Amino acid sequence: MTQTPEELRDIIKGTIDGLTSFVESECIPVEQQYRDILKNEARLFGDDGRLVPEILEARDEIRRKSAKAGYWTMFAPESIGGDELPAPVSVHLLEALYRKYGAGHLMIGFSNAFLTTPVISSFVDGPSHMYAQVNETVLTEIVPFLMAGEKTTCFGATEPDAGSDLWNMKCKARKVGDEWVINGTKQWITNSPYADYAVIFAVTNDEKYAKRNMFDSGVTCFIVDTKQPGVDTDTIFPVMGHVSSDCGNVVFEDAKVKEEYILGNLDQGLLSAMAGISEGRLAIASSMVGLAEWALDMSLQYAKERHTFGRPLADRQAIQWMLADSAIEIFNAKYATLRTAELVQEYPSTGRVPIKEISIAKAYAVEMCQAVCDRAIQIHGGMGLSNELGLEEAFRIARTLRIPDGTSEMQRRTIAGQLLRGDTVF
Ligand SMILES: Cc1cc2nc3c(=O)[nH]c(=O)nc-3n(C[C@H](O)[C@H](O)[C@H](O)COP(=O)(O)OP(=O)(O)OC[C@H]3O[C@@H](n4cnc5c(N)ncnc54)[C@H](O)[C@@H]3O)c2cc1C
Known part of the structure; x- marks a missing residue:
């Protein structure tokens, strides 16, 4: 509509x-x-x-x-x-x-x-556009619980040897009778310790997979009950400055899944993955804009209140330039993200997926937020490093987000790829 x-x-x-x-x-x-x-x-x-x-x-x-x-x-x-x-x-x-x-x-x-x-x-833990086309079994057995927030999912694409390079997956599903049997390890999976279902990607057709065609990748997306035999979610990783996190491994050892628990189409799982990941990239960009604005608001207030050498910090050009640099970058990131969202909204009439723009928004907004939080910490002096204000946490969030949902380098790879294919409209 x-x-x-x-x-x-x-x-x-x-x-x-x-x-x-x-x-x-x-x-x-x-x-x-x-x-x-x-x-x-x-x-x-x-x-x-x-x-x-x-x-x-x-x-x-x-x-x-x-x-x-x-x-x-x-x-x-x-x-x-x-x-x-x-x-x-x-x-x-x-x-x-x-x-x-x-x-x-x-x-x-x-x-x-x-x-x-x-x-x-989000696409990671609950209902998202990945569920736009689901079969009757998933729709009646799983979706109602996800919609009610009673059960959650995790999204498992990454593996020990397949992060940026999803063409190096070892996780495989083989058809035995009317069931699929999954073996492999998914790594760095957000919400894996708590998820009721793992939405995971496994190679189902080696020949197709070797051809590296996103549209018919030979990879299939399965929804697997994490409490069923053959699934282990015990390993959890501590993440950047925390003693634990919600990221861990999902290990499959002869885990059996019925055909009905395929999400999307057989052998076309990477399309579902990209639908989810693209949604995630835009959400990350939007959150980073808000978080940077929050850090700038704090900086402005502190610069007016804090006096050194008899005058407020806000009177000093060195501080003003940091505030201005942050404003320039926030403005750019905000409108890049908004414009990208408009292009996503226009997709049904244009038929154009804004691939390059989604990557630009994600890469730029995350890097922008990290720079803005870094300046905010600097403006706050010692207080900026205190755990009380949350600025150091904001900095770490932004720093962390340069990796998931495609690293900054992978976003640049996508942008350059699009440019070289002739997508040079801005
Ligand atoms: C907190 C967190 C949460 C995550 N949540 C999930 C999740 O829910 N589900 C999921 O599936 N995954 C998740 N991931 C995994 C994440 O998507 C991967 O970590 C990411 O894609 C990078 O893969 P990698 O760690 O294997 O790094 P690698 O792919 O090994 O890359 C290492 C470095 O090399 C660079 N690099 C790689 N290839 C190239 C190249 N061709 N050219 C230039 N530079 C290159 C990368 O940018 C990076 O800087 C999460 C990761 C983290 C840290």
Whole structure:
């Protein structure tokens, strides 16, 4: 459904107002209730690296409430019961969320250790455009639980020898009778310790896979119950400055999956993967714009309040230039991201997937946010490094996000590839 600009503006405002009030009434009080645990990782994680039960239950409860209130699934396809709000709404919403709350809110948005949010579903942990075409079994047996926020997924593409290079996968599925038998290891999988289902990619046709054709890759996407025999999610990795994280391994040893649990089409799994990853890249870019704005807001306030040598920091040209550089970069990233979202929204009429633009937005916004947070820390002096303000966490989030959903180098590879193929329109 296409909206008029006025309708879109109203949807954006209504969604931001609604979500903010949801966060204020459902997330902030929970963060206050568990403040002592959330601020102390020795108490936040158990010996097995998983969140302690009360925090896990609190996050699960927020997700279920968000689903009931309609926020969890607002970007999911209408065909599975979502609102399918257009991409520009997502950009404005994530920007507003991160500008208001900043970093380190485990009950609201992602922290460095938790790269998903319990309030809005992403392709990683819940309903997304990857479910636009699902068969009856998945639609009736799995999707309702994902839509209700009662169960979550993880997205398993990366392997020990296949990160940037997804043409080096070792994970294979072989048809035995009417079942597929999966063997292999998926690595660095966000939400793997908690996911009820792993949405994973395995080679099903070696011949096709050797030809490296994205559209008919010989890779198939399966939805696998993580509690079933032959699936192990015990390994969890500590991530950048944290004692644990929500990233781990999903290991398959003769895990059996029925044909009906294929997502999308047989041998065309990389198309599903790219649909999810593209959505994720735009969401990351939007969040980075909001997080950078939050860091700049903090910098402006501090520069006005903090005096050195008898004058506020804000009077010094060295500080002003840092503020201005951040503003220039935020403006550029914001409008690159918004324009990309418009191109995504226009896809049904143009038939053009903005491949280059999605990569530009992701690479630029993440690198921009890291630079803005770095300047914000510098402007705050010693305070910038204190754990209290959240600036160091914001810096680490931005730094972390230069790797997942395609590294900065892979985005540049994609951009250059498109340019060389003749896609030079800006
Ligand atoms: C916090 C976090 C969460 C993640 N979540 C998920 C998830 O939920 N699901 C999932 O499937 N994966 C996930 N990943 C994996 C992530 O997508 C990969 O780490 C990423 O794609 C890079 O792969 P790699 O780590 O194997 O690095 P490599 O591919 O080995 O790359 C190493 C370095 O070399 C560079 N490089 C590689 N090839 C080239 C080239 N041709 N030209 C120039 N430079 C090159 C890379 O940019 C990088 O800097 C996550 C990773 C992290 C850190």
